[in-house]
Amino acid sequence: MSFQDEIEELESAEDFLQYFELPYEARVVHVxxxxxxxRFHDYLDKGAEHLPExxxxxxxxYKQLLARAYQDFVESDAQTEKVFKxxxxxxxxxxxxxxxxxxx
Numbered sequence: 001m002s003f004q005d006e007i008e009e010l011e012s013a014e015d016f017l018q019y020f021e022l023p024y025e026a027r028v029v030h031v032x033x034x035x036x037x038x039r040f041h042d043y044l045d046k047g048a049e050h051l052p053e054x055x056x057x058x059x060x061x062y063k064q065l066l067a068r069a070y071q072d073f074v075e076s077d078a079q080t081e082k083v084f085k086x087x088x089x090x091x092x093x094x095x096x097x098x099x100x101x102x103x104x
Contacts, residue, residue, distance in 0.1 A: 003055040007062070012035050017070065020063040024070060032073040039069035 010016050029036065029079045043053075043065040052058055055071035 003059055013070075016066055018038070020059075020066055022063065022067050022070065025074070028070070028074055036066075036069050036073055039072055040066050043069060 006019070010019055013029050013036045014024075014026075016037070017029065044062070047061070047065070051061060
């Protein structure tokens with residue numbers, strides 16, 4: 001089975017962390033599992049064109065990026081890291097409606 005085939009079999013953040021033999025705190029993963037996986041995906045997307053061809057070298061890069069994504073949430077939290085669009089949305093805006101525009 002190729003490295004890419006093995007990766008496609010992984011489903012959870014815990015699966016990825018265990019596959020790459022990265023130590024982790026269950027508490028951090030439990031609260032941030034989707035954020036960690038999304039950040040990992042984002043890191044992979046940013047460096048996709050620079051990934052090595054060799055599977056062992058790819059595995060090392062993936063491991064490094066996953067460790068970085070996990071560490072982001074050890075040192076911070078989801079609201080601060082703003083991984084998902086919902087956290088990036090601007091605050092609600094105040095809109096002015098004149099009394100003349102209100103019809104009863």
